[in-house]
Amino acid sequence: MSIKYAETEPRTGTTEKYVGQAIDRVDGPAKTTGEARYAAEYPYPGLAYAALVHATIPHGRITGIDTAEALAVRGVIDVLTHQNTRPMKPAPKVSFLDLSTLVAGTSVNYLATDEVLWNGQPVAVVVAETPETARYAASLVRPSYEELPAAVDLAAEQGNAVPQKGNLISEAEATKGDAPAALAAAPYKVDLTFTTPPHNHNAIEPHATTAVWDGDRLTVHEATQNITWTRKHLAQRFEVPERNVRVLSPYVGGGFGGKGSVWAGTLLAVLAARATGRPVRLALTREGVYHTVGGRTGSIQRVALGAGADGKLTAVLHTTVSRTGRSGGNGEPITAGTRHLYAAPNIHLRQSTVRLDLLANTFMRAPGESIGTFALESAVDELAWELGLDPVELRLLNEPDRDPVGGQRLAHRRLREAYALGAERFGWRERDPRAGAMRDGRWLVGMGVATAYHPSLRMPANVTIRLNADGTAVVRCGLQEMGMGTATVLGQMAADELGVPLASVRVEYGDSDLPVAPGAGGSTQTASAAAGVQDAAAKLKRTLLGLVRRSPGSPLRGRKPDEVEARDGGLYAGAAGQTYAEILAAAGRDHVEVESKAGMLGFMARTLRERRRWVRAATGAQFCEVRVDPDTMEVRVSRWLGVFDVGTVINARTAASQLRGGIVMGIGMALSEQTLIDHRNGRIMNASLAEYHVPVHADIPRIDVHCLNEPDSGMPLGLRGVGEVSITGAAAAVANAVRHATGKRVLDLPITLDKLL
Amino acid sequence: MRPFAYVKAADVDEAVRAATGPGVKFLGGGTNLVDLMREGIERPDTVVDVTGLPFDTIEELPSGGLRIGALVRNSALAADARVRTRYPMVSQALLSGASAQLRNMATVGGNLLQRTRCPYFYDHASACNKREPGAGCDALGGFNRSTAILGVSEHCIAAHPSDLCVALAALDAIVEVRGQDGTRRVPMADFHRLPGDTPDIETALAPGELVTAVELPPAPAAANSRYRKVRDRASYAFALVSVAAALEVRDGAITDVRLALGGVAPKPWRATEAERLLLGGPADEGAFRRAAEAELASATTRDGNAFKARLAVATITATLRELGGTAR
């Protein structure tokens, strides 16, 4: 898929780089004219429409499915059930040798089993000539069940939780010193139990798949954050060679982790297309998204902190219980922030999970850290009240020099600077430290702070660069663009590396036929792509220097790569050089193409080695001001400032938008968002955007974000991912501001007014 | 959606005639009916579109009141200058509801007839006596934070969702209804019904009866009125509690007061007990609070919605306090 660039000024000279500028997003015009097409918007001749039938029990067996009434509806092509459908291959077992095995959202082999593992599991698919017919007929399919006992209530089941296992990049526990004893002995302490509810991503685009078989070749237009693994997974499940599967996803209407795995809708669209011999589109209903795409786990978290009268922490305890599902899901790094944020001689961290008869949980923006920092940063704030210390000061007092648990060095940690700048810009000094003392008319005013923390990672990404004789370039990389600005920053980075105008670079992404890149997750895309682009550009330089070896007149002949600079549309050694067009013309080539390939194993080994020496993270200081109505206790966020250390900012505009977006979601998490799961039967009772309250325009004030913008020398181009850090700490900043305004500490999210009345 | 026949009524007689027999629904803006049909909760055989009928004007009544056609859009009613000066609470109630897009579509008639947002009513897999008489009520032991605390029965605790209707109840509006046998006028207080043991019967309308207009009687006190809505977001959410209040104070004594509540009852709840206590008494915070508490004394609360009683008292008190500032 190619994209058009917004008008950008051509640039000359070496000093002006695109990286670091606030450049309009390149897909802006397509998205503001309606030209951008999403997964459910590809017309095909003979297209049929599928709709899902969802189980209405949490656990049990299907004893029969009456499809007669549905089949009798005019326009129904077929009703697929486990009784009449050729099964897919089961999902492969998870293996760290093939990371794509992680992409299965659940372990269920849909329509190949009579087992029901959660309330809402798809048990039949109706395929019809129109979407209306499919949906109506789906409501007429009548499954019957034999119900089995189900455990769906996290609070009731927490006693059955078992310690979570750590993995290569995230540990699940830590013990240093004797934290319980130190806590008992501490003169100042807090010991609090927090709960956070389940959340759903609620990307405005519901998941959708358009699946087209041509013999044993499969094309899938898919709303996904992970084209590469989706392709491999589909190839495995439908038993065709991977090269026969093409996953196209140039525009994705929001993901936030929800589109990072392969869920039922994708598989069933492909299955329905195979079963009916028709191209099939399956666009989930909003309720269908809740029933088939996992969400964020709820959690129960104990945070206990002990400190001396000087404010220095002596004990840090953080233990958590979250849940997975009978059909899959994973524990989250809920204590990750606690592991790295505060110096203390005694630390105890433990994460546990319990399996429930609910849909598998999945990643949602900053899985673990977002809810973990709510508990930790609320507790730190409460300790500041205990100590009578300013909460900013308390944090700075306990800022570590080395990693508190592992003792590694902290790579480029700038939290002190973030707090200093934030406090000044936000007017923190004007804060009256007493609770309930600040007013604006009748409104109670409160100010709160919290620390944001998200690890900085990257993954290998392959990139090809094709340089054409006219000096234009095509950069290909199988990344996904869900609005983060990926396409724009890829172009900026490539234009700089090649020394050509941005308008001369075309970027291709969102297509599984392109060079393999990581899925969009863990805030890794930009850093991964940066390394790939740098590698490919270096390779291109070497290739071109190879070409000029055969052109006697070239001033570049015999030059070594590090003597040569890519700029002004060519390669130059000092003032002497040639344009790309000249180099290619002299060599009689109409283009050259190079590919950077990053080996997975070597990459992993390097990453692990580095992790033993360094701890690296994007961090930030979140400042929030709330107003609380003293009669009704309605809370409104009135002001926000976030100061972030994310290394080099590639594009100030898109980065700020990412950071704001995380804060907006954090405000939702703080004040209104929760997925309501009925404890009697595991049914989601607010599976709609009218009842699951994501923030609306009126809930969101002006959000000031500021980036320190100092390169992290350990990362490609000095950058760290910006996608997730800003949701961390956000809910705590709100809770702390509410505490300041009202004197009330709310331990259970969301902070709805009933908890303050 | 279950297939149905669509009829666009050319005049009111045709509309009423087309609505004889079971399985007929009138269509206004469609913002509630279309949603419920898509969910399979409403399953009409025939839908009679009434938006072509000439009930889209707001007229002066000789009495000094206003007659609002049933097809006036919510946005138009909210913007009407007469409504804004004489009955500000009506305009405010409308503007606090739904979204601008929905208000541009929704009609006054449809707003009166919109159905509850109780999650168990919307969910087919749950038991709901309103959706399926005799099935039971899963809201009783389930998520009932949004449900009602006044006028409920053991068969149903669903709250009425309309904002407009709360203001209309406070103003003693009269609903003009047209049926086979001609026109009748139903006071707002009698228009919506409490659930009792038939929560599926929600209004006094007989099958096939069409709402043609709503009359607002003159109410000088309403010039000093206010609609206050408390909810989980700053906008675009249904009320947890809402208060429509009008207050007239002379020489320190309350000479007229209108008070109705939303979000707390299966129908727009006229707070007659509170009004009775307030009338003739002082316009001070203590009086406001005592009256509010008396009104809420009969509340039947559950775990999820117990806060509504406190919230209602606080909201009534605050709203009257604001109105009390403009003694006349």
Added chain:
Amino acid sequence: MTEIRMKVNGSVESLDVEPWVSLLDALRERLGLTGPKKGCDQGACGACTVLADGVRINACLALAVQYDGREITTIEGVTHPLQEAFVRNDGLQCGYCTPGQLCSAIGMLAEYEAGMPSAVTGSHGLDDAEIRERMSGNLCRCGAYNGIVDAIKEVSG
């Protein structure tokens, strides 16, 4: 099937629809106009916002038959300075809510010009609070709200 005629983005379209087809599905599936988006199909997100005779509505809760004879504008038929302002102010990320935000903003500006009030209308003109309240029928999960408000202010001011 009922035959309806609508003027869509300036050209007259006649199509046969069953009465249960929504205006949104008629536009997206029958006329290939996929600019209006389906985010909830319940009137709860605003992504399907189109203009009917210049008035913003949610196409998902509108039956197509009810709009026989009407003039419909989708984002494909819009040429408005707001579009560039959205890009300049980064009033979008994934872009899925964007057509709805744009159509809604156009309708909103017309409503404001016509003197229609909002729940927060006071004496301060079309300020941030006014814009936010009037645009609250359009959810943006990416959280591009600040940019959207800025874009609208830039064009209206």
